[in-house]
Each structure stands twice: as structure tokens, then as C-alpha cells.
Amino acid sequence: MTTTVDFQILLTSDSHSATAANVAIDSAIDEIKRVTQVFSEWEPKSEISAVNKAAGEKAVPVSPEVFRLISEALRISELSNGKFDITFKSAGKLWDFRKQTIPEAAELKRAAASIDYQHVVLDEEKQTVFLTVAGTQIGLGGIAKGYAIDRAVQVIRNAGFDVFYINAGGDLYASSGASIKDNAKNSAKRWKVGIQHPDNPESLIAVLPVANGAVATSGDYERYFEKNGTRYHHIIDPDTGYPANLSRSVTVLTSRAYLADALATAVFVLGPAKGVTLIENVPEAEVLIIDKHGEIVSTLPHASP
Numbered sequence: 001m002t003t004t005v006d007f008q009i010l011l012t013s014d015s016h017s018a019t020a021a022n023v024a025i026d027s028a029i030d031e032i033k034r035v036t037q038v039f040s041e042w043e044p045k046s047e048i049s050a051v052n053k054a055a056g057e058k059a060v061p062v063s064p065e066v067f068r069l070i071s072e073a074l075r076i077s078e079l080s081n082g083k084f085d086i087t088f089k090s091a092g093k094l095w096d097f098r099k100q101t102i103p104e105a106a107e108l109k110r111a112a113a114s115i116d117y118q119h120v121v122l123d124e125e126k127q128t129v130f131l132t133v134a135g136t137q138i139g140l141g142g143i144a145k146g147y148a149i150d151r152a153v154q155v156i157r158n159a160g161f162d163v164f165y166i167n168a169g170g171d172l173y174a175s176s177g178a179s180i181k182d183n184a185k186n187s188a189k190r191w192k193v194g195i196q197h198p199d200n201p202e203s204l205i206a207v208l209p210v211a212n213g214a215v216a217t218s219g220d221y222e223r224y225f226e227k228n229g230t231r232y233h234h235i236i237d238p239d240t241g242y243p244a245n246l247s248r249s250v251t252v253l254t255s256r257a258y259l260a261d262a263l264a265t266a267v268f269v270l271g272p273a274k275g276v277t278l279i280e281n282v283p284e285a286e287v288l289i290i291d292k293h294g295e296i297v298s299t300l301p302h303a304s305p
Contacts, residue, residue, distance in 0.1 A: 003145075003169035005032060009156065010163040012177060024159035028152035028166070035151055038066065039144035041089060041137070048138060052089075056134025059123060067127050069258070070120065073143050076262045077117035080278055082238055084266035087131075089139035090114035091241035097234060100225035103241075111135070112241030146216055146261025149173050153257070165191055170217045173257050174210040196221075198248040198290055206288060208300065210253065216260035218268045219249040237269050246271030249290040252279065253300070259285070272297040 007028065009021040041048045047062045054060050062070075073086045091111040094103040103111075114135040121130045131138065149166055153173050156164050162177040174191035190209035197203040198221045208215065220243070224233035237244040250268040254260040263285060267275030272289045279287040279299055288298040 005029065005152075005169075006165075006167040007156075008165040009161050012163050016161065020159065021161065024156050024161060027159065028155040031151045031155050032148045032168070035144065035148040038063075039069065039140045039147070041139045041141075048140065051129045051131060052137045055131035055136050059121070059126070059128035059130035061126065061128050064127065067122065067124075067129070069140065069143065069147055070129060070138070071122060072258065073140065073262065074117055074120060074122070076143070076259070076266065079282070080263075080266035080270065082117055083269040084142065084262050085115060085117045085238040086138045086140055086142070087115045087117055087119055087136050088142075088236045088238050089137040090135060092139065092234070092236045093137065094241075095232070095234070095236070097223050097225055097232075100227070102227065102232060108241040112239070115238045115241065142265040143258050143262040145169070145171055146214065146257035146259070149214065149257035170196075170219075170222070171215070171257060171261055173214045174212070176211045195249070195251050195288060198294075205249075205290065205296070206251075206298075208251070208253065208288070213253055213255055214257035214260040215251060215253050216257065216264040217249060217251040218264040220247075221249070235265060235268050244269040244271075245292060247275070247289055247291055248294065250275065251288045253286045254282070255284055263287075 007025045037043055039048060040046050041052060043049060047066050051060045076084045091108055094108060094111055114133055119131055119133045119136045121132055145168060149168055149171060152166055162175060164175050166173045176189045190211050193208045193210050193215050194204040195206040197205045198219055218235055220231055220233040224231050233243045235244050247268045250264045252260045252264040267278060267287055270278060272291045275289060276299060279285045286300045288300055290296055
């Protein structure tokens with residue numbers, strides 16, 4: 001995860017010290033680095049790379065941690081009718097945003113045929129992952145960053161701090177120290193999270209009050225290039241292999257960052273109508289969508305412009 005991570009810890013008792021807070025932050029950073037290495041498909045020696053190399057050939061034993069997160073990713077694929085799909089990498093790897101090249105249509109069509117989360121077969125007893133179709137590749141970028149934040153949250157809480165904020169490139173967790181029920185009665189205990197306008201990084205389109213929860217945003221302005229008046233961004237529709245085009249930005253609030261991360265991608269691809277339906281079926285999840293016309297669609301009662 002090559003992104004800047006911002007930490008804020010509030011010292012709320014005499015037993016807290018700046019030194020202890022800095023030690024907790026250093027430990028959280030180490031944990032984020034560890035998770036990034038474990039779930040990187042670009043790290044040649046990672047378990048994810050081993051699974052990809054064995055596609056169509058054999059099942060690969062993985063650690064319980066990797067098995068659990070892949071299992072969760074497949075569960076979210078089921079919930080979203082495949083619009084969140086870790087096998088998107090089969091086509092996503094053809095897009096080069098640094099060179100700003102568009103893949104050949106025939107090549108993309110062939111690669112997209114390998115995208116299907118049902119090609120990922122898990123054996124819980126043996127703790128193995130098998131990609132049943134040669135050419136299918138997995139990438140956990142749409143869920144692993146959120147998981148890394150969740151792990152960092154646990155590290156900071158284990159160090160004795162309960163009022164803090166972690167922001168990793170727009171995916172974040174805010175902890176207020178009180179129960180969510182208490183925060184519902186006291187808005188002063190909520191963190192304020194700004195949602196960037198898709199066309200103006202200096203402007204906020206909404207401000208969300210967050211108590212104890214995760215926020216993740218997927219947008220077409222994060223990594224993209226434009227050619228002939230068309231914007232090509234990194235959020236791939238698994239059905240086509242091309243960038244999804246029904247939304248400009250999607251922000252999801254949930255209790256866990258990994259879930260917010262994955263759902264933001266799923267809703268972005270689904271579009272506003274189906275995306276809202278998905279979120280309404282996930283307990284304690286809310287969403288704010290900016291559609292392709294710039295209109296806001298939201299389930300949030302407390303969002304303010």
C-alpha cells in the first residue's frame with residue numbers, strides 16, 4: 001500500500017503520554033507494512049503471488065489470515081452479485097495508468113472472461129486457495145487497505161488509546177472513545193470527515209459526523225487518465241474489464257474498514273440504484289454516492305454540505 005497514513009491520537013487521561021502515543025503509532029505503522037507485504041500480489045514471495053502462479057494447476061496452502069480475508073472478499077462478492085470481485089486483476093493488470101495506454105479490445109475481452117469470483121475455490125479444512133481457471137488472477141487491493149487500517153486500530157487500542165483517527169489515502173477509521181449510542185446524543189464527540197468534490201480537490205461536497213467507525217471512498221478522480229474526452233480510471237467493472245461509469249464517487253460508512261473498502265468499490269460499479277439496495281441489506285452501513293451527473297444519492301441522515 002503505497003500511500004501516506006495520517007495518525008491522530010488524543011491524550012484523554014493523565015496516564016497517557018505523547019511518548020506512549022508515538023510508540024503506538026510506530027507499532028501501527030509496522031503492522032500496516034506487514035499486512036501490505038502479506039497481501040501484495042506484486043511481492044514475488046507473497047502467498048497471493050503463489051496462488052496466482054498456480055492458477056489452473058493446483059491448490060495453494062495459505063495462512064489463516066490470508067484465508068480469512070479471501071473468504072470475506074468472496075462473501076462480499078456474493079452480496080454484490082460479483083460487482084466486487086478480487087479476480088478483476090485478470091483484466092485490471094492490462095491497464096497501465098502511468099503510460100496511459102488503453103488495452104486492445106480483443107485482449108481485454110479475453111482477459112475479462114477469466115474474471116469470476118467463483119473461480120476461487122477455498123478448502124477450509126486444508127486452508128488452501130485454488131484458482132480453477134488458468135489466467136485467473138486475484139488482487140486484494142480493494143479490501144486489503146481497509147484490513148490494514150483495522151489491524152492498526154487494534155494495535156492502538158491495545159496500547160490503551162481510545163480517541164484517535166487513522167487516515168490512509170481517504171480510507172479511515174475514527175474512534176471517539178464513547179459508545180455509538182452516546183455519540184448519537186452528543187455530536188461534539190464525533191469526528192468530522194470531509195468528502196472531496198470529484199472535480200475540485202480543494203472543495204468538500206459533504207461533511208460526515210463519525211463516532212466509532214470506518215469510512216472508505218472510491219472515486220474516478222483517484223487514479224486515471226483521459227483520452228479523446230473519456231476518463232479511464234482504476235475501478236474496473238468485472239463484467240466488461242473496462243472502468244465502471246455509473247458513479248463519480250462513493251463513500252461508505254461501516255464498523256470495519258475492510259468492509260467499507262470493499263463495499264465502496266462494489267457500489268461504485270453497481271451504480272446508485274443497485275448500490276443503495278446493497279447497502280440497505282448490510283447492517284449498520286450507510287452510503288453517499290455522487291452519480292455520473294454530479295447528483296448526490298445518500299442513505300445518510302446527518303451529511304451536511
